[in-house]
Amino acid sequence: MDEAKQDISVLLTEKRVFTPKPEFVEQTNVKKWMDKFGIKDYDELLEKSKNLDWFWGEAAKELVEWYKPYDKVLDWNPPWVKWFPGAQYNIVHDALDKHVKTAKKDKIAYIFEGEPGDIKKWTYGELYTEVNKLANALKSFGIKKGDRVGIYLPMLVELPIAMLACAKIGAVHSVVFSGFSSTALSDRLIDCEAKVVITCDHFYRRGKKVALKKQADEAVTKAPTVKNVIVYKRTGDDVAWTEGRDHWWHEITKEQSAECETEVLDANDLLYILYTSGTTGKPKGILHSHGGYAVGTSLTLKWVFDLKDDDIWWCAADIGWVTGHSYIVYAPLILGTTSIIYEGAPAFPEAERWWSMIEKHKVSVLYTSPTAIRAHMRFGEEHTKKANLSSLRILGSVGEPINPEAWMWYHKHIGKENGPIMDTWWQTETGHFCISPLPITPLKPGSATKPFPGITAAVYNEQGEAVTNAGGNLVMLTPWPGMLRGLYKDEQRYKDVYWSRFKDTYLAGDVTRKDENGYFWIQGRSDDVLNVAGHRIGNSEVESALVSHPNVAEAAVIGKPHELKGESLAAFVVLNQGVEPSEELRKELRNHVGEEIGKIARPDEIGFVNDVPKTRSGKIMRRVIRAKAIGKEVGDTSTLANPEAVEEIGNAK
Ligand code: PRX
Numbered sequence: 001m002d003e004a005k006q007d008i009s010v011l012l013t014e015k016r017v018f019t020p021k022p023e024f025v026e027q028t029n030v031k032k033w034m035d036k037f038g039i040k041d042y043d044e045l046l047e048k049s050k051n052l053d054w055f056w057g058e059a060a061k062e063l064v065e066w067y068k069p070y071d072k073v074l075d076w077n078p079p080w081v082k083w084f085p086g087a088q089y090n091i092v093h094d095a096l097d098k099h100v101k102t103a104k105k106d107k108i109a110y111i112f113e114g115e116p117g118d119i120k121k122w123t124y125g126e127l128y129t130e131v132n133k134l135a136n137a138l139k140s141f142g143i144k145k146g147d148r149v150g151i152y153l154p155m156l157v158e159l160p161i162a163m164l165a166c167a168k169i170g171a172v173h174s175v176v177f178s179g180f181s182s183t184a185l186s187d188r189l190i191d192c193e194a195k196v197v198i199t200c201d202h203f204y205r206r207g208k209k210v211a212l213k214k215q216a217d218e219a220v221t222k223a224p225t226v227k228n229v230i231v232y233k234r235t236g237d238d239v240a241w242t243e244g245r246d247h248w249w250h251e252i253t254k255e256q257s258a259e260c261e262t263e264v265l266d267a268n269d270l271l272y273i274l275y276t277s278g279t280t281g282k283p284k285g286i287l288h289s290h291g292g293y294a295v296g297t298s299l300t301l302k303w304v305f306d307l308k309d310d311d312i313w314w315c316a317a318d319i320g321w322v323t324g325h326s327y328i329v330y331a332p333l334i335l336g337t338t339s340i341i342y343e344g345a346p347a348f349p350e351a352e353r354w355w356s357m358i359e360k361h362k363v364s365v366l367y368t369s370p371t372a373i374r375a376h377m378r379f380g381e382e383h384t385k386k387a388n389l390s391s392l393r394i395l396g397s398v399g400e401p402i403n404p405e406a407w408m409w410y411h412k413h414i415g416k417e418n419g420p421i422m423d424t425w426w427q428t429e430t431g432h433f434c435i436s437p438l439p440i441t442p443l444k445p446g447s448a449t450k451p452f453p454g455i456t457a458a459v460y461n462e463q464g465e466a467v468t469n470a471g472g473n474l475v476m477l478t479p480w481p482g483m484l485r486g487l488y489k490d491e492q493r494y495k496d497v498y499w500s501r502f503k504d505t506y507l508a509g510d511v512t513r514k515d516e517n518g519y520f521w522i523q524g525r526s527d528d529v530l531n532v533a534g535h536r537i538g539n540s541e542v543e544s545a546l547v548s549h550p551n552v553a554e555a556a557v558i559g560k561p562h563e564l565k566g567e568s569l570a571a572f573v574v575l576n577q578g579v580e581p582s583e584e585l586r587k588e589l590r591n592h593v594g595e596e597i598g599k600i601a602r603p604d605e606i607g608f609v610n611d612v613p614k615t616r617s618g619k620i621m622r623r624v625i626r627a628k629a630i631g632k633e634v635g636d637t638s639t640l641a642n643p644e645a646v647e648e649i650g651n652a653k
Helices: 003-013 022-026 029-036 042-048 052-063 091-097 124-140 158-168 182-192 212-221 249-254 290-304 322-335 353-361 370-379 381-386 404-414 491-499 539-547 583-596 622-629 644-650
Strands: 074-077 080-083 108-113 119-123 148-151 172-175 196-200 203-205 208-210 228-232 246-248 270-276 284-289 312-315 338-342 365-368 394-397 421-423 457-460 472-476 506-514 520-525 530-532 535-537 552-562 566-575 605-609
Touching: 029 042, 029 290, 052 074, 052 290, 080 290, 091 124, 091 158, 091 290, 091 322, 108 124, 108 353, 119 124, 124 158, 124 249, 148 158, 148 182, 158 172, 158 270, 158 322, 172 182, 182 212, 182 270, 182 284, 182 583, 196 212, 212 228, 228 249, 246 249, 270 290, 270 322, 284 290, 290 322, 312 322, 312 353, 322 338, 338 353, 353 381, 370 381, 370 404, 381 404, 394 404, 404 421, 457 506, 491 506, 520 530, 530 552, 530 566, 535 539, 539 552, 539 566, 539 583, 552 622, 566 583, 566 622, 583 605, 605 644, 622 644
Parallel strands: 108 338, 148 172, 148 196, 172 270, 196 228, 228 246, 312 338, 312 365, 365 394, 394 421, 566 605
Antiparallel strands: 074 080, 108 119, 203 208, 270 284, 457 472, 472 506, 506 520, 530 535, 552 566
16 A cells, blocks of 8 residues: 555544543633633534634634724625724734733743754843844835835744834735755845845854855845845854945844834735745745734634743744744734744754753743654654653644554654644634634544634535545635735636636635545645645756756656655656766756755655656646656556556656
8 A cells, every 4th residue: 555545444443532621621722712701612612603703703812913904804805805894903913012011021921942942031121122223224214104124034033023013114024934945045045126125144063153144145146135134143244245235134123212103004905025936937925914914813822732821932943934924923923922933953963852852931821833743753652761851731733634653753852742833724814723623622642623714725526525434625705804915917827716716705726535524625726836844845846956957858756655754755857968967867867956946845755767657748747757756556548649658757867
């Protein structure tokens, strides 16, 4: 049996249910809220929350402060949505400004731990001052409401500071993951026409220094709209300098005022652009705005992870992805939480790094990915025993389906069979959790359970009928507050990708099964988009990178089930005439993809072939390639223009 089949059969036979203890349920944030409205149980909560105006209106009342109240909760004109129209707002008011007027001013917002072990704690008051100074510096460069700012920073507190400084003055940030290459950065800077880039000199990763400024320099030379580069000094190592364009963060903020007025915006004004992979062409610039996003992210965090005032929250994602945007930066700050930010690699210098950090900082809630859990499983549970993990009370998972084995390991060795595991399904597009348990939900390992209250999801077959116990398309039937507001400068693509399959219905692009109890089992992407270590990678991007190499004529990239990473990348490459396959070339191509996109996208395997299977219209048949590559039944190949190419895949050199 191949791994893919095995996965599905395990899911189908998964019958374990973990029901939360009544005394645990009783003290949860969500239960207290239910009591306030006389709601008896989970089912009634899900039913009542179908009244979106009531539900999200109450959530807003509890979590955010408007400068001017909204006219109505929701304005839905598919596929366009406005949440809280009429309201004047800025998310930075809730993330920072409101806290510094209370005792929260002296509460720790972030505990930073660098990879070398340096620790720095930031209070809300300190964060507020730093944000204001940087916001004033941005203003001095002429940055104003609506301008785009590119941010290329690793896991340092300066990253949230830079994001908040933009939001404070109404500028739109576009963060690019620091593991991406200079080409990936320049594509995004060019697309969003960034005026400023914020980066750092170097940072620490796996004991080495990564020269980020150097990569930013390469990107900026190709992006003519960028006039200024702000450089945070992390390691102090030498960097090349372009006079007039480059500015040290500490120098430009030194003389700035510690106060900066927060720009009063419309609740639906843009907060950020975050690029994510699609099946074809360039990455999609996902748009998120201030008001609805603030309400959606903060309520989901407060309920799903049940955050209380004394919790220490560790979302171990990178801020360069949406998980970090929503759950390291905006939602925890709105709730006034203390969060961990860790600069380095998970198991560096030894496998127990994370576990000793949990003990040291008394982390009470940990949110990570199945990939990280599987990596730790492989290191062995003996490492988990080297630290005291008793501070943990709730665990979370995100990014890809968590296999029941990994779920059980996490539950047993990290949660010590004590805390529930919140398997949260969501996307860059959704902004916040959409299908997720609450701490009151009976859990089934491997299922993200049910839609969050106020969110309507279903599984549709190809005819658009809701189906139970069969694989289908995951769809959302009503809008939700953190919903994307479109794709940057590409209205048509927004309509085509998400809204054209079923009328007025959002297509998530995930194959899913809903069981007889209404639990959702997400099974993976339905398109060719790959999911490597919980990150979406467009097959087309990797293929384009390969084809940009002078020796490559054509390339097809597929995902293969992988024990640790979810999927591993396998590339089938057609070389230009006269070029001979070799081990050296294979290595060179892997490095080339690393340089073009980033290390995360380097194919694990590269096979050389004379041709790849295609339809008569010239479309590469990745499904056929994948089936052949993982030894599954290929099926009917009569529609292919070149059926003989299927055998090539099996015999790739
Ligand atoms: O396929 C789903 C998978 O990750 C995709 C979204 O990727 P991205 O926009 O990069 O955001 C990742 C973090 C929110 C989804 O379409 N995915 C995410 N969470 C889960 C998941 N698959 C299964 N279970 C999850 N909990």
